[in-house]
Amino acid sequence: MPDAPEIKQIHEWFLHRGLPLVLTRRVRSRNLIARSAPMVSGVGALTAVTMLLAEVTGDRPDYGYALRLGVIGAVLLGAPFGLYVLHRLDTSRGEAGRRGAALLVMAIFVVVMPVTVSGWTGAAAAEAPLFVVITLLAVWLTYLGFGSIAAWAFRFAWVQLGALGTLMSRALPLLMLTVVVYFTGELWQLAARMTRQRLWQVIGFLALVALLFMVTTIRDEVRALREDRAENTDTARLLAATPLAVAAGRAVPRTPLSRGEQINVVAVMVVSQAIQVVFFTAGLFAFFLALGVIAVPDDVAVLWSAEESCAVGQPPCAGTWFGVHVPVPQTVVHMSLFVAVLSGLYFTVSTSVDPLYRERFFDPLIADVAVSLAGRDVYLELEQSTRHELP
Template identity: 70%
Template structure:
């Protein structure tokens, strides 16, 4: 039964399992995510301090130490998880508690030093920890890991769509050299830019949810009649059990199924957008001379130095003008929104990405029907 539970978690369907199953070893399961958030935060602050112009050795050492400890914690937890001894389970629980203690009690002092600011930041770190534990309970990590693995396996579909979207990319390149957009990029604040990106991302997400919700409904109506559940579950821990009769999905299960498909597609959208962002960064750095950049953007002064102003990325100084960063980010996100719409209508992309995704989810739903049928016949412990 533990293999069955792990199978559902590995396939991103945690909400099929009972609350009691999802509560098992919750702290130990949430600890890697807490450690990852802490290590990423410390690493970004370390880079920001290092590139800030006047790095302090003590601060660098503190941030480097906390980054190393938290980055190593998930590997230690995985090693202990693979061992089934009582000592290993106790060590995993102790390590998980130590990770959360480091994140809540030590991390604020590593960031702000021995000051009142560190004490004021502790509730923030505690809130992040509690939210991470809750997200682990509802299975967000399981959904994200499965979606990332599937999206990475199907990354070749990106090249397919990119080759078919080349005419639009050429048009985007032309738009990239529009002076008015450069003036907007120079004057917009990073906060306003993120608000705009958030709005466009919300539009794209709403489109994906609406499209995939229809796909799930069609999947339950068509695939269950066309496919043999026994054949679908042939290579799974549920292979030796009698296939269950398809039953309507509960609303948490429907949200779970839609979420895994949305996250899988969203990861491909993010990869596509990130690739275009790097492309436009390189294009602006190579094709737009500094004097032309100043002319287009209308920059008059900078906090440090002369225009064009130096760029930053989450507080880390980068050797690219800030206007180029803003312009590239804005145009890449617009292209990513087009990519989101194209995925639902491009037949070749559906064949390369959507059909394997739907087939994979069909296996998960067949397993869900069998699991619930077994649960009705015999209580699962």
């Protein structure tokens, strides 16, 4: 049985590979407050920076209010780096400092943020429960290992970004088709009359359809992978140069995945593919924004969308993005986002049948997950033997 440092290294290996639900609840509950603080600080920093940009780009900015938001955003943005430094100090003092810093970050988010946003009024007290709920949600997601899953999926998607570029080059016919659709007057009228709330509802519906498609496809892939591993995979070869390499030489039974483990494995694969879909959609959104600004004059945009200008003889109303004013007409923002998301849905479906994408992205993903599943079998065997050795 490995000693304590090796066990800790094994736990870190599973977390690094995005499989936190393989670990026991006791392991996942350790240092939960300190581990969830980076997520809280990230949400707080993103909120503060967005509100800061919205205030500065508004008609009558309050620079004192913007300065307070900037200070809070800077503190919360730098908090994860400080927590990381304290984490590297593997001493009792460093652990205590990390716990104290984590509690300070959460106090800033729960107390200082509402007061800064709403001032010393009853509105701050009314908004404080929302910040408390967000903090508790961050702690719960940390316990489930959401950060570990997202970090692994992002690293894998980033490494395999070349596969996205290859597929985008093969998707030029789709791009040409969507360009034609982009210059359709009826869609411009729909985009002009669609509120931002309704637009996000449509995007959420299309995203849900794409997510269900990915989950269904990847669940079958995981089942096939597990069956193939049970017959053809050499565990010792898969786990070479890993913390579990020493224990991988003996015969290890391959037990069925639990419900949580199945969800975990499917989740890491779905999130990694979803990140690539988001990259693709964001690239198309930027492309259509630039195309709309360059190719569609303001008077033509008003004519196509059959909308009124903000004032007589003036161009269409300026657009906003999460409250931040952008120098692009609102109709162009809506139209570009709508067409980009439709293209992203098509991209999600087409990747499942494209042999080049499967070779460049999906097959390496399957191979990487196979290593994680082999490690999971060895880890469970070690845990079982440890329980038998205890008096």
